Amino acid sequence: MTAQDLDALYQEIILDHYKNPHGKGLREPHEAEVHHVNPTCGDEVTLRVHLAEGRVEDVSYDSLGCSISQASASVLHDLLVGKSLDDAMAIHQDFLTLMQGKGLVEPDEDVLEDAIAFAGVAKFPARVKCALLSWMAWKDATAQAIAGGENQ
């Protein structure tokens, strides 16, 4: 990996979110809480979702890990809180497509905003899991919250 590749990986936006994460800390109320771990490196996230009337009211999290995994949780919070569930799911899918695109997918800045900075991460297979850790946790928690709501 060259110095240029390194800069593509660590965009300023990513380093900014890493230094000053948005929405970090666990909050009430929440309908579901999950704990996800990346077994290869030990990065972990505890993530809660609060849904109300088909909207993502809050995503709160506590996490330990590298700059990529921390920044991606921060970006997730910015992108998904306040969105309708349908929109949030669509954004989730777009981020997933970007990360699994091996660097060949052109991200839509209107949809992904700061998350387009992760386009460079997609070229590093070892780091894709870091970027996806909180996103997978969000999907899991949201599914549990929805299932819990249906059972009531």
Next chain:
Amino acid sequence: MEGLLPELEVIRKDFPILERTLAGGMPLVYLDSANTSQKPQVVIDTMVDHLERHNANIARAMHQLGAESTEAFETARDKVAAFLGAPERDEVIFTKNASEALNLAATTLGLRGELQIGEGDEILITEMEHHSNIVPWQMLAERTGARLRWFGLTDDGRLDLSNVDELVNERTKVVSLTWVSNMLGTINPVADIARRAHSVGAIVMVDASQAAPQLPIDLAAMPVEERPDLLAFTGHKVVGPTGIGVLWGARAVLEALPPFLGGGEMIETVRMEGSTYAGIPHKFEAGTPPIVEAIGLGAAVEYLGHVGLDAVHLHEQTITAYALEGLQTVPGLTVLGPLDAASRGGAISFELEGVHPHDIAQVLDSRGVAVRAGHHCAKPAHARFGVQSSTRMSSYLYTTPGEIDALIEALHHTRSYFKVG
């Protein structure tokens, strides 16, 4: 620099991979040898030669190639026995790696037989073990109802022996510990612990995965009460190939243990009503073994023998001391484990304030410096020091002081890249 291998440049030429460059034309600075070591040309050539000229199954092919292959495989066993100073060559069992060797012991100790562990018995390990010397014993404890206990660690990364009299007691049936920690680098007092364990009649198993590459081992020269009963190491960390490991065991213990895997080559005779088993080592080598890997391992330990393990050990200590000195010039860097090179091996794990190990490894990689980042399969040891993961540099007989300089320089660069301090 005093203590380096006198022919370091010649040694480096034995390892073809050290000549390659990485992306951007960066020379390779390989500091991940505790993860896996690089291979000298003689190991590569020996394996290729076997595949090109002598390939056949062993111990069953009644033709010239079969005889040559069997001869090469069994000669590899002799070489490994010589490397360990094993009292007997038949005490050397080939496995696929150190994990399999440890699992072989932990599994068969739970099977019916004179050494069977059961409820009320205790298994003693340590908090600094690699997962492969923790999980098999947890599984044994679960299967048998035995109790798993462990030595804790002191703040400077050594075994806490303050409660040794309580931990090693008449219920202790097996004590399994690493000789050299893969995370902290600590060299453990194996002889002392073996002596204590033997005094209560326990079996002593040593994980020598990190010791075998860098410490001279002479089992036959150890007083029998200080000698482990079982010892495991893996081929790929001693400049050999992957896919091959070794379990050495004292004949009496190996004979008392029931077989591990059943199948071809491990039997004496098979009838539908039941079978009888071959003697050691074959009793524990069911199926066609990794033949060319064993032969490669033979070449590897012979190579290390020619360089001399005393010289390798001195080289490692010299490089480790130089690295510890250099690491201390990096602001915000904390070394995990003992700080004096004499009581540790060549793996040094550290934390750098404000930068996650993953990110450190990534920036170092952009400078051609290969290290490991993560929990190094030693999560409990990390938890003991309140860290989730660490960065680890590990040297070997081909490591130069210049490569350590490159690491230190790259660490300073990492700090400025992440704008720390």
